[in-house]
Amino acid sequence: MRRFALLLALAGVVCLHLAMRHKEPPLVAVADIGPAMNFGWVRIQGSVVRKPSLVWEGEKVSYLSFSLKDGSNYIRVAASGDVAAELDESGLLPAAGTAVQAGGTLEFDRENRFRLRLHSPAHLQPVSSPSVGDQSPAATGAKGDMR
Secondary structure, three states: OHHHHHHHHHHHHHHHHHHHHOOOOOEOOHHHOOHHHOOOEEEEEEEEOOOOEEEEEOOEEEEEEEEEEOOOOEEEEEEEHHHHHHHHHOOOOOOOOOEEEEEEEEEEOOOOOEEEEOOOHHHEEEOOOOOOOOOOHHHHOOOOOOO
16 A cells, blocks of 8 residues: 555656656746745846856856846846857857847845846747737747746
């Protein structure tokens, strides 16, 4: 009986994992972000305010960040390590005014300032925006893979 319970629990965890691999993080407005969303996976679509700031370590970018405005507010988008280096080397860094969709985890500091952390270069995608302020998935047509 004990082995059956363990097997059933393990099967349930595997099923949950498989189901979540195919679920996209929600597309949210920056104004709707709050401290309760710390470490939550989200997608944000907006316009890059100015070119990304880069921190170099030797010949390679070790950190990058830029501000994204979605029509409701601003958020800092950041990447570090291999993700930052790959974005730079592949030429995927967005220019000022570019409409993008960024997906990752939200991080808050002690003063409740937040930023979006990119975990893969694939989580930053250029989009053709009908209206930067319109965040509905129907209006954006965005369905990028943000896992």
